[in-house]
Amino acid sequence: MPRVDLTPMVKPRSVAIIGASRNPNKVGSVIMQNYISAGYEGKLYPVNPNAEEVLNRKAYSTVLEIKDAVDLAVIAVPAHIVPLVLEQCGKARVKSAVVVSGGFAETGEVKLQEKITEIAKRYHIAMMGPNCLGVMDTRSKVDTLFLPMNKISRPKVGFVSFVSQSGAVGSTVLDVIASEGFGLSKFFSYGNAAYIDEVDILEYLMHDEETKVVVLYLEGIKRGKEFVEIARKLTKIKPVVVLKAGRTSAGTTAVHSHTASLAGNYAVHEAVFRQFGFTVANDLSELMYFAKIFASEVRPKGNRVAVITNGGGAGVVATDEIASSRYLRMAEFSEETKRTLKKTMPALVNIANPLDIAGDASGDRYRQALDAVGNDKNTDMLLVIVLYQTPGADPSVTNEVIQKKRALSKPLIVISIGADYTLRQAKLLEENGVPVYSSPIAAIDSLEALFEYAEFKKRAERR
């Protein structure tokens, strides 16, 4: 039984925006406008004692005036008014609240933060914040982020949920996710974590069928014992990618002055993360790479990778990475595969892994190679390199890769490096569920993360 229920916050039937005003630059108004633009279909109530109307909707002077039941109150008023507003929410039986206002513990106002936390608990309001961006759900179209649409794109609907204590890291990653093909399920940026913290959110996401991958940016962990408990359960159900800031003592000091979190000893954290089957990222880019592969890939049955390439050099670079990785191995093609390839490939193609199908390979040759290698019982994962700069590579290759991806029950990812023409083809691939990497290291690290998690689950299921 979770100590708070996040459902009214994530799937509200009605939202009150406290602090919405006629000034379009005010935080409350930006949030209100974002709800309208996003097409939120529940009821929307602006609350402002000094306005009759906000954005063509009747404004209420307090939340108590709203006759309807309010599932979520978004609070964007000066810090010293928050206690009053929250009391009113309590009396109006509002189920959840996102306090976006800053000016609490992060600026030394610890007492004020304790006060609002006490109110929230007394009235059983699931309170997120204060000093946070709040919640986004691409399905219910809840969006409490006070970020203008022109600076940060909103992601499409997907199955990756992203949790970040830091607002800036959160919005940056959100922006990147918007440009990726895999989409987003939910986003949480929980700020000072006066009440709702990472444990509550992870507990919610564990049971959320719209979340298949959890991505986590952590600075500190507040409730260690509970975190360990939920982590142990969560990773048995879905992959969790984590970036923990404060690996070094300099980083730890920086964490403390950022969110007053205690970063703790990183080595201990990392050991614990790995034991529980977390996928540990060292960098925001890795966080994205790993999210991408988990979002679209099936679990590999083993560690043997086949490489198909239309550029010999790129095949060599990938082979080096695979052969020097901790867990992956280059596949050894079966005799049957070799026979098939000998029949279908031009005489000059050397039948080996990496399979260099040469610079004049177009869709037909890729299909023949993908068919033979995809069916090979000694191959667990396919790494397909497409250098679109070569004379043969054109949209027919993109099409064949997409077809094969749909038919295949093994992981298949693409490495493609280049500018305009290449980026257009890469986008097509990603929109059709094929993860594309522009760096061989990133691609192979991601395959390795996928394999490691598959092994972890195998072990967990055997127990």
Place this chain on the structure above:
Amino acid sequence: MPRVDLTPMVKPRSVAIIGASRNPNKVGSVIMQNYISAGYEGKLYPVNPNAEEVLNRKAYSTVLEIKDAVDLAVIAVPAHIVPLVLEQCGKARVKSAVVVSGGFAETGEVKLQEKITEIAKRYHIAMMGPNCLGVMDTRSKVDTLFLPMNKISRPKVGFVSFVSQSGAVGSTVLDVIASEGFGLSKFFSYGNAAYIDEVDILEYLMHDEETKVVVLYLEGIKRGKEFVEIARKLTKIKPVVVLKAGRTSAGTTAVHSHTASLAGNYAVHEAVFRQFGFTVANDLSELMYFAKIFASEVRPKGNRVAVITNGGGAGVVATDEIASSRYLRMAEFSEETKRTLKKTMPALVNIANPLDIAGDASGDRYRQALDAVGNDKNTDMLLVIVLYQTPGADPSVTNEVIQKKRALSKPLIVISIGADYTLRQAKLLEENGVPVYSSPIAAIDSLEALFEYAEFKKRAERR
């Protein structure tokens, strides 16, 4: 005294294209068309015994018919005709030749390759290839690449020269360079290296004032002793970034079946590379990251990095990377800097490195921070993080960073992560000489490479 002179190939006053035909899909015609589109200003002579005219120019039946002196012959005819054509070039005293035709040692035709090499040497023709993309020079507008313009962008004029035995890796990197801000000086893809090899090219680039950075993709090294000699001299003059394929035994096998090169023992190669001050990349992405920083950065005086950020979390991630790097250290601000910052920054900004100037920082606050930290005598390099998703960051920040970069004699690089809005600002920064990285790891690895090379040069100069 170099054994071959590449000047007639790189800066030809006249080019004969042997194999140019009226069929626009033929290799010779693509090359001819590329010369015309690129605006090559020297004389251009199509050679084709079966045509009167090619692309509105009088065609010659053989190179012997051309009355003018020919500096460069681009040869794109079937392999078995190359000996005849090359003999004619010799008799016509053609100074250099790029043999793009394939069908020599790489397909087992070793004898045919020996034959054309013998002819080239006998007539003192500086011959590149066969089986190569050849040469590009953004200033003389020489461009022997038979790659259609729509699939691969051509880079702008710059000071980075790129040498790649592999044609596919070469054209891929070329395409990426075209989308980067730093531009290209020269590109060489030398194929089978029957005569001209990497040593000849490096020797040319060492003396080339239009080349300030050399980027090298190597599979094997043919003339080890000469390579060591030129490497020893070259790195004392300009930075050399190298990616050597065949780090592992699987990679080595793959190299052999690609260009029949002997990859050799990678550990030995790497040790030698590092001893000679090469910057060693492990991946095509690293090759680009390193090229970017060397292309635009001054040499740092020390290893102390200051971080300015508008996102606390991103500052922590960067701090972790710096603190855990082999050579870099977080700078300790001087008392004077601290006093200045205390005066200019808002009260809530914690005066420390990383300097988190908060999510509402716009151009003004960045300028004040850049001024104070830029002048700090305890700071050798500036790492500026701009998260454009925050409310304060807008084009005024871009502008201030560009201004500071122009005035500062220390390295200054930017980390910026995001989609559309961010990418537009990043492009502006790069066009104005500020290297931008979308990954903290890439940024800090690049700063480290810059520092390592500066230290190498210091040691070399002391000797």
